[in-house]
Each structure stands twice: as structure tokens, then as C-alpha cells.
Amino acid sequence: MELSKIFISIFMILSIASVSIFFINLNQAQDFKQMVNYQIERHGGLTTEAQTKIKNYSKDHFDNQFTVKSNSGTDKMEYGKEVSYTVNGKIKLLFITLPVQNIAIKGAAISMVR
Template identity: 40%
Template sequence: MQELSIMEFVKWFIALLVIMMLISLAMFFIELSNVNSFKQQVNYQIERQGGLTNTAISNINQTSNDYYNGTFTVISDRLNTKVAYGEPVDYVVKGTFDIKILPIPDVKLEFNGTGVSQVR
């Protein structure tokens, strides 16, 4: 009779662990979905500032800190330079995602992007 109660306890423990993992995974994917909106903000800054200038970088960093808790940073070969009209600017968005609930190390991912200067 005691084996049944222990087995029931183990079943509940495994079920709660699986539920916690699913919730943690869902929260990770929700944070991951913010990448596209952040890349849109980076493209907007490239278009309006004529590249990844000092002003654009400061606006991007402020956006990352204000709306995304400092999750994203932008790396590019053309940092702090103004480019000609219609010239593409390649960049990499580096994101560090904290895994909630479970004690798992942070996930670091990189996303490529390209913006085009619209300043004449």
C-alpha cells in the first residue's frame, strides 16, 4: 500500500516539473519574439540617421534599455559612420535571454540584419 502513495508522489512531482519546463519554454519564446520588433527599431534608426551613427547607436541602446531590459546589443563593421543614400548597412543583433523559473544558464543568440540609409 505504501508503494502506491510513493508512486503517486513521484507522478505529481514529475507532472509539476514538466509544467514548470513548459511555462519556462513559453516565456523564452515570448522573449525571443521581441527580436523582430527590435530589428525594426534598428532599421528605423539606420534609415533616419543615415547609418549607425553616434546618435543612432545611443537611440538604439536607449530603446534596448527602456523596452527590452537591455537584452539586445548591436554589432557592425560600420559603427559610428554615416553612409550614402541607398547604401546597405549590415549588422548583428546579439541577445542574451534569461531563462525564467528553472536554474539554467542564459541563452546567447545572434541575429543578422540589414538596413538601408534613407538620408541624402
């Protein structure tokens, strides 16, 4: 009886830790989205230069966990034009054997290049 209580307690602790780590990774997707907004504003769209900086940032800080796809194309936009994009991420749940969770977060930024 005592052994089963210990087993259930350990399972509950690991489950709570796994869910907490999932939500921390989900929050990191919002941080990455903010950086994508900044790059789009600075480069006037999701240009090749902005994509290179975003890929390097994802590689250096998030182990290539996130990618960005533009719904507005990769051309430089005029000042004030809206650039819509989607941040795709793959989040793995630790301690629980579930498939990798794919997330897609839509966003938009305004070109600030004249």
C-alpha cells in the same frame, strides 16, 4: 505513487512555461531588430545618434537585454547604401538552471538619408 505524478506534472508545466518564455524573448529580439532597422534608415547608418536612441530603447523596453554591433562602421552612409549589423541578446531561461543563452541575429538596412 500519487505524489510522484504531481511532481512530474509540476516539472512538465514549469518546463513548458520556461521554453515558452524563451521563445517570447526570441520574438522580442525580432521586434528590437525592426526598431534598429528604422533607426538606421532614419539616421543614414548606425551613427552615434542612432546608437544612443537604440541604447535608450533597449534600456527602457528590454532592460538592456540587446546590443547592436555594425559590420559597416559607424559613419553616415550615402542614400541607398546597405548597412549590415548584428543584434546580440542575452536570454535567461526561467525555472531551469541553465546558463544565459546568447543569441546573435544578423540584419541589414538601407540608408534613407539624402
